[in-house]
Amino acid sequence: MTHELKFDVSRVEGVLVRVLGLSVRRGYEPIEVVAVPAGDGVLAVRMRVESTRPADALARQLAKLYDVRQVEVTEVGP
Template identity: 45%
Template sequence: MRYQFEMTLRRAEGALVRVLGTTERRGFRPLTFEGAAGEDDDRWRLRMTVEGERAASTLQGQLAKLYDCLSVEVQPCR
């Protein structure tokens, strides 16, 4: 199943690598990845589409635990 994650991340060295690593270690495959700097320029807004057989809440909980991740929302893709 495909899911879309919307995240807000701190602009920190390695933040994107940690998000991608966590995604793959939890059994999800990143399909698309797009983002932009936030208004205050010290945060990133990130949208990631993933595919996997596990429940999206598994990945959502693990991403939320990352220090750089300020918020994470998930919804199924149509």
């Protein structure tokens, strides 16, 4: 199943590497990652991942990262 997550991250060195690393280690294969500046040191990230696991588990793990803010999950489909 494909899941889409939207979240904001602080614009600091290595933040996207940490997000992608956590996703892969938890069993979510990144398909697409789009990050655009959202002003004032923040990046708006939209990430599509594929996994048989529920996306809520990944959202909870991402929310624990220091530089990640307000994670939102959207089910995309099979």
